[in-house]
Amino acid sequence: MMTALAAISLLVWLYLAAFHGGFWRDGERLVPARPAHAPTVAAVVPARDEAEGIAASIGSLLGQDYPGAFRVVLVDDGSTDATAAIARALPGAGRLTVLDGAPRPPGWAGKLWALHQGIAATDAEYLLLTDADIAHDAAHLATLVAQAERSGADMVSEMVALNCESLAERALVPAFVYLFAMLYPFPRVNDARRATAAAAGGTVLIRRGALERIGGIAAIRDALIDDVALAAAVKRGGPIWIGYSLLARSIRRYPGFADIWRMVARSAYVQLRHSPFLLALTTMGLALVFLVPPLAALIGPGVARACGLAAWAVMAATFAPTLRRFGLSLLWAPALPLIALFYMAATIGSAVDHHRGRGVVWKRRAYAGPAR
Numbered sequence: 001m002m003t004a005l006a007a008i009s010l011l012v013w014l015y016l017a018a019f020h021g022g023f024w025r026d027g028e029r030l031v032p033a034r035p036a037h038a039p040t041v042a043a044v045v046p047a048r049d050e051a052e053g054i055a056a057s058i059g060s061l062l063g064q065d066y067p068g069a070f071r072v073v074l075v076d077d078g079s080t081d082a083t084a085a086i087a088r089a090l091p092g093a094g095r096l097t098v099l100d101g102a103p104r105p106p107g108w109a110g111k112l113w114a115l116h117q118g119i120a121a122t123d124a125e126y127l128l129l130t131d132a133d134i135a136h137d138a139a140h141l142a143t144l145v146a147q148a149e150r151s152g153a154d155m156v157s158e159m160v161a162l163n164c165e166s167l168a169e170r171a172l173v174p175a176f177v178y179l180f181a182m183l184y185p186f187p188r189v190n191d192a193r194r195a196t197a198a199a200a201g202g203t204v205l206i207r208r209g210a211l212e213r214i215g216g217i218a219a220i221r222d223a224l225i226d227d228v229a230l231a232a233a234v235k236r237g238g239p240i241w242i243g244y245s246l247l248a249r250s251i252r253r254y255p256g257f258a259d260i261w262r263m264v265a266r267s268a269y270v271q272l273r274h275s276p277f278l279l280a281l282t283t284m285g286l287a288l289v290f291l292v293p294p295l296a297a298l299i300g301p302g303v304a305r306a307c308g309l310a311a312w313a314v315m316a317a318t319f320a321p322t323l324r325r326f327g328l329s330l331l332w333a334p335a336l337p338l339i340a341l342f343y344m345a346a347t348i349g350s351a352v353d354h355h356r357g358r359g360v361v362w363k364r365r366a367y368a369g370p371a372r
Contacts, residue, residue: 006296006307009288013314016289021185021196024178024318026325028186028243030158032139033146038068041141041205042124045074046101046114047132051081053251055090060136062092070095070141073121074132075114077101083132097121108221116217127211129204134160136203137247144205147241154210154238155231157199158245164326168257174332175339176264178322189231189242197235201227203248210234224270244325257342264343265350272351279351283344290315290340312337 017024043061047054054074061072072095076084084098099121104113115129126145130136148156159180162173184198204227211217214233223229231240254260272278293315296308316333323332 002296002300003304003307005288005292006300006304006311009292009296010307010311010314012289013293013311013318016182017314017318020182021188023181023185023187024321026244026321028190029246030143030147030243032137032143032247033150034067034139034142035146035149037149038066038142039125039145039149040069040123041066041126041128041145042070042118042122043072043128043130043141044115044118044122045072045130045132046077046111046118047074047079047083047087048077048110048114049079049081050083050132051079051086053133053135054083054086056135056251057130057132058087058096059090059092060134060138061130061141062090062095063138064136064141065138066141066145068145069124071122071124072096073099073118075099075101075118077110077114078104109224109226112217112221112223112226116221119211119217123208125208127206127208129201129206131202131250133250133252134202135249135251140203140245140247141205143247144203148205148207151241152239153241155199155204155206155234155240157201157204157227157231157240157242158248159200159242160202160245161249162326163250163253164328166253166255168260169254170326170328170332171335172257172260172339172342173254174322174326174328175319175336175343176260177325178319178336179340179343181322184228184242186242189235189240192235192239195235197228197232197240199227199231199240199242202250203245204230206230206234210238213237225267261342261346261349264346265353267350268343268347269350269354272347274351274354276351279348283348286340286344290337290344294337 074087088098099117101114101117104110144156164170164173188194188196189198219233220226220229234240293308293311296304297312300308315336319333319336320330323330
């Protein structure tokens with residue numbers, strides 16, 4: 001049995017490395033550019049209790065070097081801290097509109113309701129939907145618009161640079177990006193002939209016409225994994241693009257393993273549509289792909305050990321480009337099975353919380369449980 005499982009795992013890794021859209025490669029990046037045409041753009045930023053980082057985020061947006069008309073709309077989504085006041089006091093706030101968000105109607109996710117209100121407050125040709133914990137290089141907006149204009153994409157998004165300073169972040173954050181790309185290979189997302197669709201919600205530039213075509217944000221009003229839902233809706237009618245950002249970074253910290261656990265658990269079981277069957281299938285699949293190789297390599301007999309070692313080596317090799325992107329030692333690469341085990345456990349924990357009626361609380365809102 002061990003030999004058969006190890007052989008299957010090796011075949012899976014050979015397929016993933018050679019035929020799964022090159023998900024592990026590092027080629028989908030934008031370099032700073034300026035658009036030939038500078039359409040009007042409005043950045044819409046939903047914010048809830050973001051006082052710690054709002055000055056850096058909104059300040060970086062107000063400092064964009066963009067040749068066209070550009071405004072920032074901050075929607076204060078029921079903050080209990082000084083988020084709105086700090087934003088209003090920033091230099092350059094003449095280009096900033098701060099909206100006090102209305103109460104969330106039934107059936108709406110909080111972030112999407114805030115975005116809906118901000119979008120309604122502007123008539124710009126492009127909308128930059130970005131989180132309140134993202135800091136933008138001055139050339140970021142111009143580069144995003146240049147990519148949209150050059151490629152003809154209806155939507156352009158980027159996986160922003162994530163913090164990778166604490167032990168927990170160094171151990172887990174690169175694998176989060178790697179697993180996301182494995183689930184949604186960027187070259188396939190960027191291929192208009194394929195149905196694969198995804199976006200990275202920290203930075204999404206979308207044409208207003210494309211958003212109106214799908215029925216606006218209201219079309220995905222209850223989506224908790226809103227970036228992927230938006231990408232899927234847009235791609236049904238036009239091309240989209242996703243890549244890795246050189247010009248934007250997250251300022252949100254995840255100092256401990258428990259912080260990353262909560263971040264994963266917030267949406268993991270939602271991704272599986274709250275299905276115990278899909279949870280079981282996913283758990284078995286992840287075990288076959290990530291856990292069988294090291295087990296076979298360490299305790300398996302002859303052929304099983306050889307297959308396990310080979311699969312483990314391919315796994316580590318495909319993880320290496322992600323580690324280099326984060327500036328981390330390649331010595332982390334062989335630890336990917338243990339890291340995947342953490343994500344498996346967090347996914348199972350997300351399901352357990354859901355079925356116990358506990359859900360996940362994020363910024364004083366309950367998700368994936370009965371009290372939404």
